Amino acid sequence: MLRGTTPPKPPKRKFNPLHLLFFRIPLVNPDAWLTQHVDKLRWLWTRSFGLLLSSLLAVSVVVGWSERLTWMNIGQQLWHYHGASLLLPFILLCALVVSLHELGHAFTLKHYGGVVPEIGLLLMCLMPGCYTNTTDSYCLVQRRQRALVVGAGLLCQTTIWAIAFGAGN
Numbered sequence: 615m616l617r618g619t620t621p622p623k624p625p626k627r628k629f630n631p632l633h634l635l636f637f638r639i640p641l642v643n644p645d646a647w648l649t650q651h652v653d654k655l656r657w658l659w660t661r662s663f664g665l666l667l668s669s670l671l672a673v674s675v676v677v678g679w680s681e682r683l684t685w686m687n688i689g690q691q692l693w694h695y696h697g698a699s700l701l702l703p704f705i706l707l708c709a710l711v712v713s714l715h716e717l718g719h720a721f722t723l724k725h726y727g728g729v730v731p732e733i734g735l736l737l738m739c740l741m742p743g744c745y746t747n748t749t750d751s752y753c754l755v756q757r758r759q760r761a762l763v764v765g766a767g768l769l770c771q772t773t774i775w776a777i778a779f780g781a782g783n
Contacts, residue, residue: 638745640734648724659725674776711774716746718770719763723748726759
């Protein structure tokens with residue numbers, strides 16, 4: 615049902631200086647690549663993996679909350695000894711996490727049979743970021759599937775946090 619659906623192109627608008635605060639730069643059409651790799655990741659959407667992931671996240675939140683002062687102290691020591699030299703690695707790490715966040719949206723939509731026509735860069739108030747065009751998720755019949763496409767990015771970021779937290783302990 616969803617194969618070949620493409621979102622309508624927005625109408626062309628006149629230039630407004632406020633457009634400089636928000637614009638997109640499409641980079642690639644990832645749909646063929648996502649189709650090729652989504653079958654290898656179908657286990658991510660199983661009930662057993664969801665329960666395992668929920669358990670991991672719950673344990674990470676409890677342990678993280680109990681050790682929050684230790685982690686804040688470590689962060690302050692890092693900043694004290696390394697200062698601004700941490701900014702570039704931090705920015706690169708954030709870019710990697712945001713890219714994985716966007717792939718979470720894209721793979722989830724692809725899992726449910728949607729089309730992901732573009733991934734690109736986004737500049738919002740002169741802050742760079744990534745975006746994934748998942749407008750095809752509105753064609754999904756089940757509300758649960760649409761909610762999972764929207765929430766997949768946050769779930770991906772939270773999972774990266776839990777894994778990094780576990781590796782740091």
